[in-house]
């Protein structure tokens with residue numbers, strides 16, 4: 001399914017490295033920066049080659065003022081960078097893979113994921129209590145009802161477009177309900193987050209401005225909801241738990257309206273696209289591995305382990321960036337200099353041969369031998385470890401518990417259409433068939 005390395009070479013530009021790095025580069029055919037490198041899926045064969053030959057690799061990226069970035073592919077280096085925010089900043093140029101104009105940079109720095117300590121610690125303390133396992137578990141029964149309804153809609157049809165009909169629905173409905181977004185606005189939210197994430201994909205986004213407009217729309221919706229709530233306007237019954245927790249305050253800490261709006265923005269984007277992607281990738285993997293699917297039908301208790309393996313094997317986030325604030329040596333021995341960009345490749349860390357046995361095999365029983373849950377890096381590690389990890393795991397569990405026994409004999413009806421993105425490992429469309437019931 002993945003393009004062979006030689007085929008990819010045809011679509012990538014040759015790396016031209018800064019002089020001082022020229023002795024380093026053994027893999028000039030590799031281009032992790034080009035979104036075209038991902039149109040057939042994550043280029044795992046390149047990541048494997050880099051881990052082996054050049055784990056800290058100078059990747060030309062003409063968009064960056066510095067001319068490129070260091071691609072971090074080893075688990076131990078990714079951990080070191082993620083756990084040392086004073087050296088590796090998320091705020092300096094943001095953790096996104098694009099340089100920004102000063103006013104855009106200022107706006108983006110108000111979002112949790114683009115903060116450094118001490119601001120980051122202060123903001124994270126306010127919101128983290130809304131995402132503890134105990135709080136998230138209280139949504140379990142409601143999520144089960146939503147998941148059942150989603151599968152009820154398609155079960156007797158024998159076919160569906162899995163991404164929109166199934167994978168997108170639970171994360172979208174769940175976060176809209178938790179944040180009191182009226183359900184008739186959820187298609188707007190779906191469109192806006194798609195535009196923001198899919199800026200490199202011609203099917204989804206038309207321009208950089210569209211992405212900024214979509215961001216402004218989400219921010220405005222968050223602001224409106226906060227204002228309405230603080231003015232005492234009623235929200236629909238049984239909705240808005242998360243919104244009220246954040247605005248009323250938890251343990252004496254609360255968000256103001258602007259903080260709420262920026263947090264709303266990241267929650268809607270981070271909570272939607274990622275869980276949708278892992279649901280779609282997980283379904284694709286189960287269709288490719290019918291023995292694993294049968295094991296799960298026979299023993300549903302294995303579903304949580306299978307989900308950890310899906311997260312390890314084919315997670316949603318491809319990469320996030322950091323800026324080096326002082327010269328530093330990485331555990332693999334490579335030195336990076338103040339001002340350099342480093343980019344963390346999460347799929348690569350989760351398939352590091354030094355950490356996982358036979359990492360390129362999808363094995364839902366792996367968790368019985370290895371500590372997959374704590375060792376994969378689907379949710380990152382350290383300072384910015386995914387705040388929504390419990391929520392994502394619960395959503396994935398609930399939806400697969402509904403899919404696995406009910407969509408029997410699932411198979412692809414046509415080839416999968418991948419998102420053109422070097423940021424999210426997305427599937428745009430996946431038409432499937434199954435035995436109608």
Ligand code: HEM
Pocket residue numbers: 082090095112113114124175266267268270271272274275278315316317320346377378379380381383384385386387388389391392
């Ligand atoms: C399978 C689904 C998900 C994946 C793979 C995922 C992945 C990630 C990763 C890799 C990071 C680390 C970023 C960094 O180190 O710079 C992160 C951060 C974050 N995620 Fe998730 N995420 C998922 C679901 C969610 C959900 C459901 C939510 C909330 C509704 C969420 C909210 C966040 C937030 C707020 C952060 C920033 C935390 C901080 O900066 O302290 N994520 N996520």
